[in-house]
Amino acid sequence: MTATPIYEIRDLVKLYRRGSQEVVAVDHVDFDLMPGERLGIVGESGSGKSTLVRMMAALSxxxxxxxxxxxxxxxxxxxxxxxxxxxxxxMVFQDPRSSLDPRMTVGDIITEPLRSRVWKGITRTDRAARLVEVMTQVGLDPQDASRYPHQFSGGQRQRIAIARALAPKPRVLIADEAVSALDVSVRAQVLNLIGDLVAEYGLTLVFVSHDLTVVRHVCDAVLVLRSGRVVEHGPTEQVYVDPQNPYTRQLLASVPRLRRDVNP
Ligand SMILES: Nc1ncnc2c1ncn2[C@@H]1O[C@H](COP(=O)(O)OP(=O)(O)OP(=O)(O)O)[C@@H](O)[C@H]1O
Ligand SMILES: [Mg+2]
Known part of the structure; x- marks a missing residue:
């Protein structure tokens, strides 16, 4: 029996118009994502990572x-x-300062997805129970639900964003540079949290990052984008140990801690 992909992406193109110029942000991209897969999307700034995942979330x-x-x-x-x-x-985005409404309490932020039209059947009581549940899962104190985002640290704010993403019990979590803005010490904690939650709930993960070390830690497959094109896509260890594309080799070689693991 073969499993059905959760995403099937075919010949995907996104053009942006900048003045009289056209920018090909995503250039004929094809891939399948299987349920439970943890896919890392890597590539340098401007390679089309955010454009691709925003289309996957139907935000563009x-x-x-x-x-x-x-x-x-x-x-x-x-x-x-x-x-x-x-x-x-x-989705969870890079900067919780801009993705969390500063005028809303943490409780309202986290339960906001559950108040949307797609969740008509959910009662106030259900939402309150879910709030306590997800705040606990991400390591926040449910007693803090009436506070505001600015009263939390950067790492805690990203936990709030993760709690909001988890509240509707999604099957797919898309994290776009979700740990990139965090201090190194906090980054590992939030990364471990994402890894634990994905494992516990069997989530499919799309993890966008320019940090190849982080991707190796959390993903079982990697897709490398360059100028909007997929130049490499395969199981993480295979891509890291035996990259097929010269651009992937170049990317990997620029990560000091990985260099010794990569075949010349
Ligand atoms: N709204 C937009 N209008 C015009 N051009 C855009 C828009 N969004 C992205 N682009 C362009 O599309 C290309 C891909 O951008 P994108 O943000 O997807 O890259 P990225 O890989 O996410 O980069 P980063 O690592 O910096 O987040 C870039 O050339 C960018 O300038
Ligand atoms: Mg981006």
Whole structure:
């Protein structure tokens, strides 16, 4: 029996117009993502990582090509038709300062996804119970739900963002540079938290990062983007130990701690 991919991405293109110029941010990308897979997306700044995952979360529309989520195309759908995706996929972004509304309490921020139209059936009591549950899961004190984001440290704010993403019990978690803005000491803790949660709930993870060391730690497959194109895609250890593409080799060679592991 072969499992059905949770995402099927076919010939995906995203063009941006900048004045009279066209930027090909995502250039004919093809790949499948299997349920439970932890996929790292790496590549230098501007290689199209965020553009790709934003389209996967239906936050932006492809110029051409197709994205199927759980067997159904999400391209060109209305909001009403995207209920499955909105319930099943949640994102965590790099900077919790801009992704968390400073005027909302932490409790309101975390339960916001559950107040959206796609979750009509959820009562206040359900939401309050879920709030306590997810705050505990990410290592926050549920008593702090009435406080505001600025009263927390950077690492705690990212825990708030993770709690909000988990609240609707998603099947896919997309983290776009979710630990990149954190201090090194805090980064490891938040990274371990993401790893633990993904394992515990059997989540499918899309983990965008320019940090190859971090990706090796959490992902079982890696996709390397360069100028919007996939130049390499394979199991993590294979890509790190025996990279096939010269650009991947160059990327890996620029990480001091990995250099000794990479074949010349
Ligand atoms: N809204 C936009 N309008 C115009 N061009 C854009 C827009 N968003 C991204 N781009 C361009 O598309 C390309 C890919 O950008 P993207 O943000 O996806 O890269 P990235 O790999 O996420 O980079 P980073 O590591 O810096 O986050 C870049 O050339 C960028 O300038
Ligand atoms: Mg980005």
């Amino acid at each position: 529309r492809p110029t051409s090509g197709d994205i199927a989520f759980e067997g159904t195309s999400i391209v060109g759908r209305t909001d009403d038709e995207l209920t499955g995706l909105r319930r099943g996929v949640q």
